Amino acid sequence: MRYEKREITVEGQVTGPASVDWYLLDSISVAPERKRPLVIVCPGGGYAYRSDREAEPVVMKLLAMGYHCGLMNYSVAPSRFPTSLLELAEAVAMARENAGRWNADPEQIYVCGFSAGGHLVCSLGVFWSQQFVFERIGRMAQQVRPDGLILAYPVITAGEFAHQGSFDYLLGRTKEEEQAGACLEDSWGQKWSRQQVSLELQVTPETPPVFLWHTYEDASVPVENSLLLASALRRCGVSLELHIYPKGPHGLSLADDETSGSWRPDLLVPSVQNWVELAHTWIEGRK
Numbered sequence: 022m023r024y025e026k027r028e029i030t031v032e033g034q035v036t037g038p039a040s041v042d043w044y045l046l047d048s049i050s051v052a053p054e055r056k057r058p059l060v061i062v063c064p065g066g067g068y069a070y071r072s073d074r075e076a077e078p079v080v081m082k083l084l085a086m087g088y089h090c091g092l093m094n095y096s097v098a099p100s101r102f103p104t105s106l107l108e109l110a111e112a113v114a115m116a117r118e119n120a121g122r123w124n125a126d127p128e129q130i131y132v133c134g135f136s137a138g139g140h141l142v143c144s145l146g147v148f149w150s151q152q153f154v155f156e157r158i159g160r161m162a163q164q165v166r167p168d169g170l171i172l173a174y175p176v177i178t179a180g181e182f183a184h185q186g187s188f189d190y191l192l193g194r195t196k197e198e199e200q201a202g203a204c205l206e207d208s209w210g211q212k213w214s215r216q217q218v219s220l221e222l223q224v225t226p227e228t229p230p231v232f233l234w235h236t237y238e239d240a241s242v243p244v245e246n247s248l249l250l251a252s253a254l255r256r257c258g259v260s261l262e263l264h265i266y267p268k269g270p271h272g273l274s275l276a277d278d279e280t281s282g283s284w285r286p287d288l289l290v291p292s293v294q295n296w297v298e299l300a301h302t303w304i305e306g307r308k
Contacts, residue, residue: 029041031107043090044090064093068140069190071138075135101191103153107157131304132170137191140191145165182243183215192218221253232300247263272288
């Protein structure tokens with residue numbers, strides 16, 4: 022296996038460049054021509070930090086399934102929307118332009134996100150064809166388009182079932198401040214509101230296929246986030262595989278010993294652990 026770290030610099034970064042850790046499997050002698058899918062992983066953390074539990078352990082699991090991986094170290098607060106979105110778009114373009122050298126399939130570039138990382142991934146899924154995404158990083162729309170989205174208990178809606186903290190950090194103001202007239206203006210002078218980043222309202226028929234899972238008991242990011250997204254995808258005719266598990270709190274990651282630990286035994290939920298195998302089957306079915 023090879024490892025490469027690449028920095029990504031875009032307008033709006035506050036704390037320095039973002040980066041991607043690329044984990045690239047070597048070719049094997051019996052199939053030297055094999056082009057592997059590549060999955061870029063975006064940990065959660067409410068746009069305030071990036072969770073370790075949703076980072077390298079997930080990458081290791083995907084590598085074992087035969088996929089190249091990228092681990093996205095995207096910008097969080099005090100950087101604001103759309104900074105991290107532009108970084109992820111550039112990471113997808115980077116994967117696609119290096120596909121030949123990495124023995125990756127340029128038509129099998131997936132993005133996988135957890136919680137607020139799911140909001141980031143889904144943002145690329147709904148906004149990839151808009152000029153404010155691809156033109157700002159000097160790319161064409163098709164270069165930044167992911168071939169599929171893998172969403173784990175994602176933050177989606179800024180409405181009734183919102184995880185307000187994620188939107189506070191993403192936009193740099195509270196809901197109350199926005200209602201009082203405060204509005205985020207990005208580095209290009211474009212203004213953004215909570216409604217514009219409420220992603221169930223932004224789905225189009227151009228949104229890539231989605232694999233989506235959540236738990237019914239999630240008290241931090243309610244399951245309605247995934248249900249609202251599923252309904253929007255259905256209306257637009259976008260391919261969706263949806264799994265709602267009855268048990269388990271927010272932030273499960275792999276839901277196993279590796280990502281729970283002795284301090285969070287509630288994150289060890291065997292009935293949820295098969296989500297990654299289901300996602301593997303979903304990816305294989307898209308080849």
